[in-house]
Amino acid sequence: MKNGAPAVATLPRREREKLRQREELLTAALELFSEKGYHSVSMHQIAQRAEFAVGTVYKFFKNKEDLYKALILAKVAEYHQILKETLDQEKDIPSLLHDYVAAKAAVLVGGAATLRLYFAETRGASFNIKAGLDRDIRKLYDEVVARLASVLDTGVKTKVFRKLDPYQMAMALEGITNAFLFGWLEDPQRHPYEANIPTMIDMFFLGVSLK
Amino acid sequence: MKNGAPAVATLPRREREKLRQREELLTAALELFSEKGYHSVSMHQIAQRAEFAVGTVYKFFKNKEDLYKALILAKVAEYHQILKETLDQEKDIPSLLHDYVAAKAAVLVGGAATLRLYFAETRGASFNIKAGLDRDIRKLYDEVVARLASVLDTGVKTKVFRKLDPYQMAMALEGITNAFLFGWLEDPQRHPYEANIPTMIDMFFLGVSLK
Amino acid sequence: MKNGAPAVATLPRREREKLRQREELLTAALELFSEKGYHSVSMHQIAQRAEFAVGTVYKFFKNKEDLYKALILAKVAEYHQILKETLDQEKDIPSLLHDYVAAKAAVLVGGAATLRLYFAETRGASFNIKAGLDRDIRKLYDEVVARLASVLDTGVKTKVFRKLDPYQMAMALEGITNAFLFGWLEDPQRHPYEANIPTMIDMFFLGVSLK
Amino acid sequence: MKNGAPAVATLPRREREKLRQREELLTAALELFSEKGYHSVSMHQIAQRAEFAVGTVYKFFKNKEDLYKALILAKVAEYHQILKETLDQEKDIPSLLHDYVAAKAAVLVGGAATLRLYFAETRGASFNIKAGLDRDIRKLYDEVVARLASVLDTGVKTKVFRKLDPYQMAMALEGITNAFLFGWLEDPQRHPYEANIPTMIDMFFLGVSLK
DNA sequence: CATGAATGAGGGTTCATTCAT
DNA sequence: AATGAATGAACCCTCATTCAT
Numbered sequence: 101m102k103n104g105a106p107a108v109a110t111l112p113r114r115e116r117e118k119l120r121q122r123e124e125l126l127t128a129a130l131e132l133f134s135e136k137g138y139h140s141v142s143m144h145q146i147a148q149r150a151e152f153a154v155g156t157v158y159k160f161f162k163n164k165e166d167l168y169k170a171l172i173l174a175k176v177a178e179y180h181q182i183l184k185e186t187l188d189q190e191k192d193i194p195s196l197l198h199d200y201v202a203a204k205a206a207v208l209v210g211g212a213a214t215l216r217l218y219f220a221e222t223r224g225a226s227f228n229i230k231a232g233l234d235r236d237i238r239k240l241y242d243e244v245v246a247r248l249a250s251v252l253d254t255g256v257k258t259k260v261f262r263k264l265d266p267y268q269m270a271m272a273l274e275g276i277t278n279a280f281l282f283g284w285l286e287d288p289q290r291h292p293y294e295a296n297i298p299t300m301i302d303m304f305f306l307g308v309s310l311k
Numbered sequence: 312m313k314n315g316a317p318a319v320a321t322l323p324r325r326e327r328e329k330l331r332q333r334e335e336l337l338t339a340a341l342e343l344f345s346e347k348g349y350h351s352v353s354m355h356q357i358a359q360r361a362e363f364a365v366g367t368v369y370k371f372f373k374n375k376e377d378l379y380k381a382l383i384l385a386k387v388a389e390y391h392q393i394l395k396e397t398l399d400q401e402k403d404i405p406s407l408l409h410d411y412v413a414a415k416a417a418v419l420v421g422g423a424a425t426l427r428l429y430f431a432e433t434r435g436a437s438f439n440i441k442a443g444l445d446r447d448i449r450k451l452y453d454e455v456v457a458r459l460a461s462v463l464d465t466g467v468k469t470k471v472f473r474k475l476d477p478y479q480m481a482m483a484l485e486g487i488t489n490a491f492l493f494g495w496l497e498d499p500q501r502h503p504y505e506a507n508i509p510t511m512i513d514m515f516f517l518g519v520s521l522k
Numbered sequence: 523m524k525n526g527a528p529a530v531a532t533l534p535r536r537e538r539e540k541l542r543q544r545e546e547l548l549t550a551a552l553e554l555f556s557e558k559g560y561h562s563v564s565m566h567q568i569a570q571r572a573e574f575a576v577g578t579v580y581k582f583f584k585n586k587e588d589l590y591k592a593l594i595l596a597k598v599a600e601y602h603q604i605l606k607e608t609l610d611q612e613k614d615i616p617s618l619l620h621d622y623v624a625a626k627a628a629v630l631v632g633g634a635a636t637l638r639l640y641f642a643e644t645r646g647a648s649f650n651i652k653a654g655l656d657r658d659i660r661k662l663y664d665e666v667v668a669r670l671a672s673v674l675d676t677g678v679k680t681k682v683f684r685k686l687d688p689y690q691m692a693m694a695l696e697g698i699t700n701a702f703l704f705g706w707l708e709d710p711q712r713h714p715y716e717a718n719i720p721t722m723i724d725m726f727f728l729g730v731s732l733k
Numbered sequence: 734m735k736n737g738a739p740a741v742a743t744l745p746r747r748e749r750e751k752l753r754q755r756e757e758l759l760t761a762a763l764e765l766f767s768e769k770g771y772h773s774v775s776m777h778q779i780a781q782r783a784e785f786a787v788g789t790v791y792k793f794f795k796n797k798e799d800l801y802k803a804l805i806l807a808k809v810a811e812y813h814q815i816l817k818e819t820l821d822q823e824k825d826i827p828s829l830l831h832d833y834v835a836a837k838a839a840v841l842v843g844g845a846a847t848l849r850l851y852f853a854e855t856r857g858a859s860f861n862i863k864a865g866l867d868r869d870i871r872k873l874y875d876e877v878v879a880r881l882a883s884v885l886d887t888g889v890k891t892k893v894f895r896k897l898d899p900y901q902m903a904m905a906l907e908g909i910t911n912a913f914l915f916g917w918l919e920d921p922q923r924h925p926y927e928a929n930i931p932t933m934i935d936m937f938f939l940g941v942s943l944k
Numbered sequence: 945c946a947t948g949a950a951t952g953a954g955g956g957t958t959c960a961t962t963c964a965t
Numbered sequence: 966a967a968t969g970a971a972t973g974a975a976c977c978c979t980c981a982t983t984c985a986t
Contacts (some may be wrong), residue, residue, distance in 0.1 A: 364948055786968040797960065
């Protein structure tokens, strides 16, 4: 790295091109899977939407399952990474919770497609398209909830919150935010998410606060 | 029931027999769909589990989609019917909410199968297996939430709750209960549902109570 | 089997029909495989030639390989069975050898198709379409050669033949008959097989006779 | 070596280089085809083993079939050339036959790969991968057998052999040698070829000798 | 009327071949 | 000239649906 340019920029043109194509495929796949679900999307359709031939898809992904896993795991990992970082900030608990709920909104800019798939996977509707994917996602999800619980636990110890099970508090917060996210997904006009962040926080906070 | 025997009993034997067979098919289908998901279950499997020939299944249901819709709608309608009736009781608000949350638990005795499918459908993971199914389910769901909101609205008006949007309060309660239900589904040992009903009510109630 | 009818005749009509269809499929497959080889024949072609839909083929055979194995093993087993029985007769050695060589001709009535496939498989050109098939065929083949060798060994012990390795004598006889069979396959007019049986026997017999 | 250098040496360097590359491709292809058979080898594999790009293979051979034909014909032609030359020597008949059988062994040092493919092709197992290849090979083969028959015919005329059809005698000798070759291919330990040359000659010779 | 054999469209995947670089 | 990314026809197989018995 003598010439100091960032790694990404120094990738050979060919490599960058490949990555771009991979992204295009993933984007096409995300849209289609999100619209119709895993089984109702054919590899031909994905290739077509990405403007490739079927064979090309198989240069990037071993098979349909592999493509799906790559898609889901990338999105989920990215999303949970953001959430964990949010919770790792050095802030007072109310700010932390606010940031957390706001960060969940951030994923929405990735579009309803991602969110819809995310719900399908994290809410157990995937019916184990691939054993192992479930587990991987579950693990990431649990990490976030655990991190959230530890924040809430601090709140309990510092007498901010009542003596409730922190994991159950985390579940409650997850439930509230997911419900609002889902409302947004169904009807964004009627259920704006960001505008309701204070409401969510408020309800949750009072629900668990000590006095 | 003055005017004679209950409706079911008055059906000609032939008709009753048919209904029973239909139920057997739906039961078999429910188990299988819940285990493996819509696309991974074949009509032959359903027929086999119900101990019919494939052709017979088509006497009862136009096609696979039709069978699925019938199955889902029946379960969802039954479930929401119970919830609505629960909320229609003449009780004070805390009791009502408790009954509501408890009623959600009642469906669990029907088995995880129903619940899993219920989540798949209400949480948007079905990816519109049949356009229109979504809408039908949505409608039933909205009725329940509306009924719940009206109860909560009464709470606001009677100064039991703070001045929050009743619909949003309903969403929050839905979110909390669903989160716990989902936890139970994933790991019933670790997340017992019934034992946590007071916790849920408690968190929600304090979150929305007027002091 | 009280009613004394032969098993086959008593098979329900349905069963007999199924067997007939299976035979039709095997016949179509034999012709095609023999004409073009395993990899150049598609399941659609086989179904078409037998006047079935593809799906039907899969009612009878798990997959293409299974069909191929069934085809080959049936023919080879039948063929080797005949040869072994021929060699098991209680006759003098010259008669035995004559019958053996003549029996090899008998398979020809099954047609060149069978023979061509037989050569492909026993002469090692199959390149292990399926590991295991090779072994099965090899085993059957070895049994016949061993049986033949034991006959020849008797010839040696009774001083009919010179003191040669019976297994090698068997190989020589196999070689001669196969060469003539192959000649017939290439050009039946120019290389009639049956007419040459005495010649083959003659050459072989004198080659190994004790004076 | 002025202008009189051997043809190969006088080829421009470029041409020689091309020929060498062609050979490398053929060698790689021979190994692979022999190991797995025509249909189970991809052009990519061949290119890879020869350390070329796929495109390059198509500079040398019009298509896969063309490559295969070139490979087979080259080997077969070379092999039959040797056999014919062997039979063209001015020697007594027993020596000639011995040399012939020994020459068949010589090809074995070229490896089982060649032999396996040779059997696949000459024994009709190739199923006409390319119509026309059969004919070309058959022609070469027939020339050798004809040459062998003419030697044997001389034997008949000089009263070395009995009055048998020389062509049929040739077929018998071919059969015997092929059987032993095949035995060697299957299990070189159990069926050494060279050690058995005298046995083969012996059996054949006595089989056809006059007294 | 119930049956289940038969159908064939459609899906995932491979690989011979082409052609822009 | 050499490369190998891209193509898409064709393959094997499954399964929803039909219909003769």
